Amino acid sequence: MTDYKTLIDAETWAFIERTNSYYPPDTIDYTIAQQRAIYDRMCREFFAGYPDGVTAETTVIAAHDIPIRIYRSATPNKAAMVLYVHGGGFILGGLDSHDDVCAELCARTGFEVVSVDYRLAPEHLHPGAFDDALHAFEWAAKTYDQPVLLCGDSAGGNLCAAVAHATRGHAKRPVGQVLIYAGLFGDRSKGSYVTHAEAPMLTVRDIEFYKHIRTGGVDRTGDVTLSPLADADFTNLPPTVLITAECDPLSSDGEAYRDRIRAAGGHATWFEEPGLVHGYLRARHTVGRARASFSRIVEAVSVLGRGNWIW
Template sequence: MTDYTKLIDAETWAFIERTSSYYPPDTIDYTIAQQREIYDRMCREFFAGYPAGVSAETTAIAASGRDVAIRIYRMAGQSSEAVVLYFHGGGFILGGLDSHDDVCAELCGRTGYEVVSVDYRLAPEHRHPAAFDDAMAAFEWAIDKYRQPIVLAGDSAGGNIAAAVSHATRGHKRYPAGQLLVYPGLGGDRTRGSYVRHVEAPMLTIRDLDFYKDIRTGGEDRIGDITLSPLADADFANLPPTVIITAECDPLSSDGEAYGERIVAAGGKAFWFEEPGLVHGYLRARHSVGRARASFTRIVGAAAALGQGEWVW
């Protein structure tokens, strides 16, 4: 049994307790509508505002007869040298343009890059591969609109989607300049590593992961589907330069480690860093927890370097 009192510091415990006051650990037992209401309220409570000079425009792109909402963040008076295409977390059933609004605004403000947040369709109303299809449509739109390098980024479920797009676009005439994955779930081996060490981790448990997986697919067996589980791919060559940042106290951490190792083994560039003592969802703690603040600075630096085509790891 992992002793989290020795791994997690007081600041992070305060963040966990604050989160639980808005989003109880048993929230997956509620209806989907109730879960979304609880999650959206929690995100509003943690909203940190926009940095000075950052503005946002909400619009939509056409994709095979449907509209995909996006929000574009820009820094006033500054030309963007790269574009970050961002996919939000939320277990594939929660979140949207508002849930990660301030994160995207800060990513824009601190890199100077345009950031495009994608409001992909959610399960259970829209099962897999709906979210992936929307992400692909957003990437196709981005490469048509922008001449600058495009960095794929996402946290948690969004990290899964970003990686799936990277795998699907390797043969594209304009493939991503890089990918930045923050505590992503990539479909790793649940019999080993962090899945065993952190089965009952604060903020995310194996029971939570099982719920999100089943509801995303409707319980359908999709073993080997790379668009669902990027780690199921047999070929990790020719993927874009990849930075993966995970949390130590998170069952998903080993996914990031395994993903980075496979890219390197295939001759690619990948850097995996596990943030000591942090938990899943710590992006919301970037203003209140020192470790999370330092990690967000690391994330910003990675986005900036990938957008410039620099490999500094």
């Protein structure tokens, strides 16, 4: 059994305990409405505000009725724009859940950031969320002169990768993608799926629950828009930085995705953050390891947005 008492430091344990006080580990046993209320309250409790000089405008992609929030810096960097897709197991979250994360990403890179409020399950089963993410990318590619960088965490990382696979043949494809503890539906019989099956913050049981809700229980084996790692072709994907938490069943997905892109001749790198847990973005102001990882995320967004590769 994995000894989390030695892997996870005191700061991170304090973050886990604070999270659990708002969002108990058994929350998936509640109704969807209850889960959303619990999650939204937790996000409000962790809200860190906006950095100076960042403004936000909430609007909609009219052609597809997709709400978005656009973040702008007082000192803009026009090299690229960031399309951010939030996490939440495909059933939780929205424009408010990752509001401060997007604002800080905008402030620290100077890039305009557009957050996408995609449709959630179970009201909208797969491919509803994927379709919205794809439409948002196509809108951004048409609307902005600068390149579009994909960035997302957890479920949002899954959607970013699926969009990257779907658009690699487009005239204006993503300039890069930064995937943060993304669920890419890798091999559940080995690696972190086994070692960290009962990790704090996210378990294999949780992952199976979210997948079932997203698909309505339908077997979608081989559907690349659901499971990017199921693709047989990893050529011509954008330069990719994968950042995962060591104490997370999903961590091995980052390694596997990196290896597939590299084997196909592309650029990809993977960072597994020692001692961190799923959802640590909310700990970026209180946990040293999470703060360092967020700086790594900012660097990855900045470098890929400029069209560079340093790894």
